Amino acid sequence: MTNVLRRESHRLSRPFSTAGWCSAAVLALIVLLAGLAPWIGLPDPLAMSPPDRLQPPGAQHLLGTDPFGRDLASRLVWGSRRTLAAAAVAVLITLGGGLPLGLLAGYHRGWIDELIVRVVDVLLAFPGVLMILGLVALLGPGSRTVALAVGITGVPVMTRVVRSAVLSVREEAFVEAARSVGCRAGRVVVRHLLPNVAGPVIAFTAVQFGWAMLNATAVSFLGLGESPAVPEWGTMLNLGRGYLRSAPWASAVPGLAITVTVLCVNLLSDTLQDRWNPPGRG
Amino acid sequence: MKHRNWSSWLFLLAVVISVTLVGCQSKAQPASLVYGLTLIPSGIDPHIHASSELGIPLRSVYDTLVYLDPDTGVFVPGLATEWTVSEDGRRYTFKLRTGVRFHDGSRFDAQAVKFNLERVLNPETGSQKARYMVGSLRQIEVPDELTVVLDLAEPYAPLLDSLSQVYLGMASPTAVQKWGNADYQFHQVGTGPYRLAEYVPGDHLTLTRYTDYDWGPSFLRAEGRNQVGEVVFRFYQDPATRAVALESGQAHVMGEIPPQDAARIEGRSDLALLPVPIPGQPLQLFINSTRPPTDELAVRRALIQAVDRAAVVQTVFGSWSPVADGPLTAVTMAHLGGFGDMYPYRPSVAAALLDQAGWVDPDGDGVRARDGRTLNISFYYMSWGMMPEVAQMVENAWRAVGFQVESQLVAYPAALEAARNGDHNVIPFNLSGTDPSMLDSFYTSGGGFNWSKVSDPDLDAWFQAASVSTQLAERITLYQRAQQRIMEQALVMPVRDYVNLNGVSRQMAGLRYDAQGWFPLLATLSVQE
Numbered sequence: 144m145t146n147v148l149r150r151e152s153h154r155l156s157r158p159f160s161t162a163g164w165c166s167a168a169v170l171a172l173i174v175l176l177a178g179l180a181p182w183i184g185l186p187d188p189l190a191m192s193p194p195d196r197l198q199p200p201g202a203q204h205l206l207g208t209d210p211f212g213r214d215l216a217s218r219l220v221w222g223s224r225r226t227l228a229a230a231a232v233a234v235l236i237t238l239g240g241g242l243p244l245g246l247l248a249g250y251h252r253g254w255i256d257e258l259i260v261r262v263v264d265v266l267l268a269f270p271g272v273l274m275i276l277g278l279v280a281l282l283g284p285g286s287r288t289v290a291l292a293v294g295i296t297g298v299p300v301m302t303r304v305v306r307s308a309v310l311s312v313r314e315e316a317f318v319e320a321a322r323s324v325g326c327r328a329g330r331v332v333v334r335h336l337l338p339n340v341a342g343p344v345i346a347f348t349a350v351q352f353g354w355a356m357l358n359a360t361a362v363s364f365l366g367l368g369e370s371p372a373v374p375e376w377g378t379m380l381n382l383g384r385g386y387l388r389s390a391p392w393a394s395a396v397p398g399l400a401i402t403v404t405v406l407c408v409n410l411l412s413d414t415l416q417d418r419w420n421p422p423g424r425g
Numbered sequence: 426m427k428h429r430n431w432s433s434w435l436f437l438l439a440v441v442i443s444v445t446l447v448g449c450q451s452k453a454q455p456a457s458l459v460y461g462l463t464l465i466p467s468g469i470d471p472h473i474h475a476s477s478e479l480g481i482p483l484r485s486v487y488d489t490l491v492y493l494d495p496d497t498g499v500f501v502p503g504l505a506t507e508w509t510v511s512e513d514g515r516r517y518t519f520k521l522r523t524g525v526r527f528h529d530g531s532r533f534d535a536q537a538v539k540f541n542l543e544r545v546l547n548p549e550t551g552s553q554k555a556r557y558m559v560g561s562l563r564q565i566e567v568p569d570e571l572t573v574v575l576d577l578a579e580p581y582a583p584l585l586d587s588l589s590q591v592y593l594g595m596a597s598p599t600a601v602q603k604w605g606n607a608d609y610q611f612h613q614v615g616t617g618p619y620r621l622a623e624y625v626p627g628d629h630l631t632l633t634r635y636t637d638y639d640w641g642p643s644f645l646r647a648e649g650r651n652q653v654g655e656v657v658f659r660f661y662q663d664p665a666t667r668a669v670a671l672e673s674g675q676a677h678v679m680g681e682i683p684p685q686d687a688a689r690i691e692g693r694s695d696l697a698l699l700p701v702p703i704p705g706q707p708l709q710l711f712i713n714s715t716r717p718p719t720d721e722l723a724v725r726r727a728l729i730q731a732v733d734r735a736a737v738v739q740t741v742f743g744s745w746s747p748v749a750d751g752p753l754t755a756v757t758m759a760h761l762g763g764f765g766d767m768y769p770y771r772p773s774v775a776a777a778l779l780d781q782a783g784w785v786d787p788d789g790d791g792v793r794a795r796d797g798r799t800l801n802i803s804f805y806y807m808s809w810g811m812m813p814e815v816a817q818m819v820e821n822a823w824r825a826v827g828f829q830v831e832s833q834l835v836a837y838p839a840a841l842e843a844a845r846n847g848d849h850n851v852i853p854f855n856l857s858g859t860d861p862s863m864l865d866s867f868y869t870s871g872g873g874f875n876w877s878k879v880s881d882p883d884l885d886a887w888f889q890a891a892s893v894s895t896q897l898a899e900r901i902t903l904y905q906r907a908q909q910r911i912m913e914q915a916l917v918m919p920v921r922d923y924v925n926l927n928g929v930s931r932q933m934a935g936l937r938y939d940a941q942g943w944f945p946l947l948a949t950l951s952v953q954e
Contacts, residue, residue: 191818193740210814366813385683389685389688
């Protein structure tokens, strides 16, 4: 027990870096805007107004308008709901699949471990995007299937990460102790292993969130997500792409939004990783 | 010392740069010209493949028996100097030009014509388009070396138009036999003003000038003195790259410039914009007349009147494309207008039509329903030709009057399948061509492109009569009657008349296009002095 407590205090002693705080603040702002989208007086993101098409950023349209005269700021904020939701759902699916599989493989070892690791290795041999595209082709286009496909594609990596984290703590004295006082496997996993692998898993989940967002937008950029009318960062980027020379903002706005969000997520996950996974522990 | 070293180096550098620049300038006269293509065709044998992209280079490789004069719209001699059609419209007799030689040196004669047409008819050739352009041609007779007689089972009025197209261009029998059907596309030999030098699929296609050429129709005669010795065709599939390639000097001619880039091309002193109206069908949405709810005429009319077609065209295509006003574009023979007057943009009328048909929205959720069924439209569209942009605007307009729209962006094979099965309520498509007979397969019962799923005995009869009639005036009347019916039945919503926006470097002069609108007449092209 003392062992565990010492570990906890050691973790809490590492402060967030400036980059970590900044990215957390930016992400909080993005999530807040997404949450408050219906109440902050944005123009209708679907309302087309041909006379206002391709207006540059300015007083009337903060971020300009797209080729149909729709307000880009409004589409960006409304689009963030869909984009963030797709990434969140995907990550939950990844976590829901990868966490139990990784715990099972890492703690149980033996033939189950062997089986899971083999299957995971095979799946990891496919390029992620290829697998996502294949799954979307199989399940049919739409933002739900995109989230599902991205989520499923993340499961093998998540399984590996969880498993290796479990492997690194399962031989520790406190696990040994729990086992020797007669704890059942379930209790050992939930009460002793899970809290001790949570750090790296959370850090990796954050990385995975950025990856999921990037891939979900990539797939909808390719036209496999929602109908292009629906505001979503990937489809906005695709629409703007045809106007790179005449109206660079139409693609720069969603493009920068994706970049900034993924960058912040990655910085935050770095910080989390430093905090929970000090270099000494590998 | 060090400083002097620097300045002498700088001087040397300046000399080198200026010499290079001067060198470039004299070289900038393109004896070789780069022409941008937009799609990579799956194959380019005109007797076999159906792509319209293949005609852009190959129109200049082949001559046809007749040509359709782009200025007058009249058929003029090509490889045939004169022709007669029998009174019953079933026998065509062509007298051929003498002294014509293929690029490989072999002689063009009546046997060559027979060989080419038989190749097209032979099922082993696997022709995707040419075979369907010759009607019921059943026999080719060669009474003498310079006479060919085509014998048809039934009269086929569009035959001359077909024979004027590159898909029925005259290829060298020697070359075809040498290479076989699979490989001939890489070694094509015709009698046209340019010869095919090299074709690397997906990368480039090179034509070089055929200097012996002197038998073309008058509009193929070059006027400028500096004709182009070599034309290299390259592919620019992504629309966003096309204008950039022109502006950077990578390409000298480019088709299908996106409308949003066209104004910039037009504003430049070194480039010109050459919009060419394309005969054939406008971009149009076919409305399925068998699948509910569009099996009701009122619903089809409501779909049309809910859309501000002028605003769609202006927003997506700019000011270069006219709003389509019928099932054929305004520059097509037998075009009948009046669609806009028949169905003016009136969302209120659309709403009233739906109300009267019992499609109402009592629960105020914005979606109409009747007897527990929502007013749901299944809308498929493809990724090319600005269809996604058009689709977004049209969908918006439909939602505004209470339709629920389920739209799907699909690849062409999936679109074909959906359209064949009738899974769609609405799907866009268009073909180009100079003869109105192209409408047959779209509006006759069981036609290959009958995506409106129409089965109307009158239409069937009119199209049949028009295809066997030898009287032009009668054919035009029949096709116009058919167009009137198509519009009254609201089988289609025409959007815009196709206009190909070509960008061309001002170093080039004399660029013009054939009667089909797509295919450049490279022989007339010259370099500005």
